[in-house]
Amino acid sequence: MKQVVLVDMDGVLADVYRQFIRLENELNGIKIDYDSLNGIIEEQAFPNFESIVNGKDFFRTAPLMAGSVEGLKYLNDKYTVYIVSSATEFPNSLIEKQQWLNEHFPFISWRQMIFCGSKRPITGDIMIDDHPFNLNNFEGKKIIFTQPHNFFVENEEYMRVNNWTEITKLL
């Protein structure tokens, strides 16, 4: 039986920091340097976080994380993959997230998608996520995907990956 891998969307498949940076610039004329954001959560990094994240198409047009299509294809051939995304906090994101997955990852079926509020009751062998609070409630192997907000997080229970190439080497 294949091992079960839970893959997060925002900050793992979707490059939400770059989406915020683009929209702060386009909508509000605010220029923010990606490399200046280490250790800063989105809510603090982006002055217009609330209006941007609630805006139409924020999730629908998010850029892909580099290498995520090839990387997820590799995982999907080798493991039982579920995409597990915190989504119910932003109800309008639900359909956008599913459409975004359908567009960029057509090999992922609707049977593999989970949109939730808390990931606590969702189990598997391996979790790839950028948020410590998701990893800390998970009982399998915990892989933290580097994002600015977790840049300084150290936890010996995690294995850290910085990009999708490192995921495919590790798994």
Place this chain on the structure above:
Amino acid sequence: MKQVVLVDMDGVLADVYRQFIRLENELNGIKIDYDSLNGIIEEQAFPNFESIVNGKDFFRTAPLMAGSVEGLKYLNDKYTVYIVSSATEFPNSLIEKQQWLNEHFPFISWRQMIFCGSKRPITGDIMIDDHPFNLNNFEGKKIIFTQPHNFFVENEEYMRVNNWTEITKLL
């Protein structure tokens, strides 16, 4: 620590058979008697299943299962409750289901909602569901909620409840 109860939506909180019966009558002039449907799945019971289930507002305007509001309130006070609903097969249902929950069950927060394709990776102590294929993949206590399609299902692993009053007596 409270036990975790996973509660299904369609056929447990939402009375989807009665929604199909109403819409077959209103849209297509077809009258169907609820009591004639025992042992028959929705796809076979309703001639216009596909167009009705994909129609706008099918999930948004579904009638409540009798006693479900009081019953879920009772469970929510006593247990850690997650609402777990198969939804990604019908992407337009996602927002409708969340709005429906918000309207009828305002004491259920977005943190307690899970919309998925498969319930296989979702764990808990107790599952209340009308579909054997969901119960059979679950490792905790399995409670089958009587619906026409499961009327003749017998499985000694299940506890059968016929309505929400029976749930609150049992749990």
